[in-house]
Amino acid sequence: MAKRNAFYAQSGGVTAVINATACGVIETARKHKQRIGTVFAGRNGILGALREELIDTGKESAASIAALRHTPSGAFGSCRHKLKPMADDPREYERLISVFKAHDIGYFFYNGGGDSQDTANKVAVAGARLDYPVTCIGIPKTVDNDLPFTDTCPGFGSVAKYVAVSVREAALDVASMCESSTKVFIMEVMGRHAGWIAAAGALAQVDGKGPPHIILFPEIPFDRDKFLAKVKASVAKDGYCVVVVSEGTSYADGTFLADAGTKDAFGHTQLGGVAPTIAAMVKDSLGYKYHWAVADYLQRAARHIASATDVEQAYAVGKAAVEFALAGKNSVMPIIVRKRAKPYRWEIDAAPLSKIANVEKTVPRSFISKDGFGITKKAREYLQPLIAGEDYPPYENGVPKYARLKNVLAKKKLPPFR
């Protein structure tokens, strides 16, 4: 078969291990130089293709590419640009195919969440329709862990580990302080629709016991009275209460807790997250001293405490994406299949992109304890192996030494896209 170039792009919120996937893609492609020429990376994701801003990864040394494995965030830039449906506006798809054609790109690797898998699928369709067949492989990535078919999504295990470690540490802190000071600690974590990250807070427990006392899931409608009663009971029993709250926690009517208070004294939009909202509730109703934390980007960027399992899987899906493409597969996404629970054994398989789009995997009710504030044994067995192992980056001057790429753009061949 003829040698073709490849295009790889990162999409949506970045993670601690999406670059490990990029590393898997590029290193594997470099092993097949007779089939794959240059791997171009989109500067700022798919925008790079639309703007014909193609980073020539061939300009990067083997050492730089290898360093991507331990570098968080998106080394080529990501974006939140969503292509319009083809029926509404085929121009973006046509442009993509033109750019692919101009640079002899025969392989499209799209590294992202559910929307990106949908896009990858549509690009395959567009290529066929425009008489420029392109092999389109979606590669899973999302801290939210909400993609179907795959056992887990690369990115999730590391956030889960960060949350478990942080909650364990902060819980020890509040336990030290509770006698005469802070009694309630609230940690807000990501997860707008799915509570997987919040669930991982339970892995902070020792032998399944102790803090966090309460986990608030987007899947469980928030009941103020029940919540406050549980806080009170935890403080009465242990002297303190640790709460992990998902940013997506909402009332039964669907209102996010974080949106419930809307304006401050000056009429400005209140930008507080759910943690301060919950803290105010605790203070106003129970009078306890509190502290709260919002980890925000820190959680998904925390490569310093990444899960070794997650890093390995992130690399593996990148490698598999290239191997699938070379094996003639199209419109598929590598998935992780759990072969055995304990010890955890997994392998890579392929799932069709068409079946992945628009399916969101939330935390099943059987994973959440009866009272809605914790996780079940089943959930713990699922989550535990995903945070296993440490994979420390190298350090220099006390901070991690992360890859810095040259990111040289290939010469443009087309007029600008308007």
Added chain:
Amino acid sequence: MAKRNAFYAQSGGVTAVINATACGVIETARKHKQRIGTVFAGRNGILGALREELIDTGKESAASIAALRHTPSGAFGSCRHKLKPMADDPREYERLISVFKAHDIGYFFYNGGGDSQDTANKVAVAGARLDYPVTCIGIPKTVDNDLPFTDTCPGFGSVAKYVAVSVREAALDVASMCESSTKVFIMEVMGRHAGWIAAAGALAQVDGKGPPHIILFPEIPFDRDKFLAKVKASVAKDGYCVVVVSEGTSYADGTFLADAGTKDAFGHTQLGGVAPTIAAMVKDSLGYKYHWAVADYLQRAARHIASATDVEQAYAVGKAAVEFALAGKNSVMPIIVRKRAKPYRWEIDAAPLSKIANVEKTVPRSFISKDGFGITKKAREYLQPLIAGEDYPPYENGVPKYARLKNVLAKKKLPPFR
């Protein structure tokens, strides 16, 4: 000299390494069994002495005590109880001395910040006055790094490292996202009066360049217009802006930024920190998409990313405290003396407690850049060695395995204190 027992207590906000100091105290005392009998630890700090709740650390195995070195927070409990001035109410001091007498305690080790050093000094005075001489040694601990004489305060180096690592990681994240999404990231860090922790954010920079673009210090009055202009300029130049803000940042009139917005739409006290306040300002004035994080307890509990230098110093001051006591020193605090800047060399000396009380070491103007938004070379040279080295705790099931003590209380000998 006669063999006497010792009392050790943890005071104020705990840190990632205060238990390393406890480890240094107890292990060193155990090496001098002919001079020091039991080391009692106060349950919940000094409250443990007042309530005669004395933890018998002799009941803990050598392995458990050794594990304190890698365990964050206060293993015996801390407290925010401040003894009243002796002139106003001598009862608490009298009670302490009674408890010490009842348990043959001849050594008092008080591990805390400035207030605790003052208290340790007063206990020495009270003991002499009540004809029960007790050797009182203060041991430095504070993430705020605001004690005089000592090169740094154990606890600070690890928070500094946490902040530097987190800012480096989050900055890579926002750099990936800024083209089509988040342009400003704000991280709030501790430091009500001193900006040492905020200053450490600058160690995230590579070769002293790049993010964070702005550091807001409590030492520099906040100038809204100047701040917003700098945010705008940073976004124009780099595409994004990373801000590290100290919780104590205030306007020229002394009002904390965090207190400026006071009530939400429902009339509740707004519990937002300074990060959401700054975020609202950026959004309202410049319209940029933003993200913000408040690390709160996570930063000071983050033993998983502790500075090896800090751990070593924390242990060393605990060890020195016992050695000073045995050498007949009284009313002193072990301090860290910087002997050489590069490579960093330090040794332990003693400073008199009477000179430490009520002196707060803030960041000198010469450490802050001319525009007030960064640090100078001098500051960087001071800070750099304090975050050097990693000292990872052991892991089990994907999370750090921290010490869990039995904390057995010694039998009470006195009636309750009222």
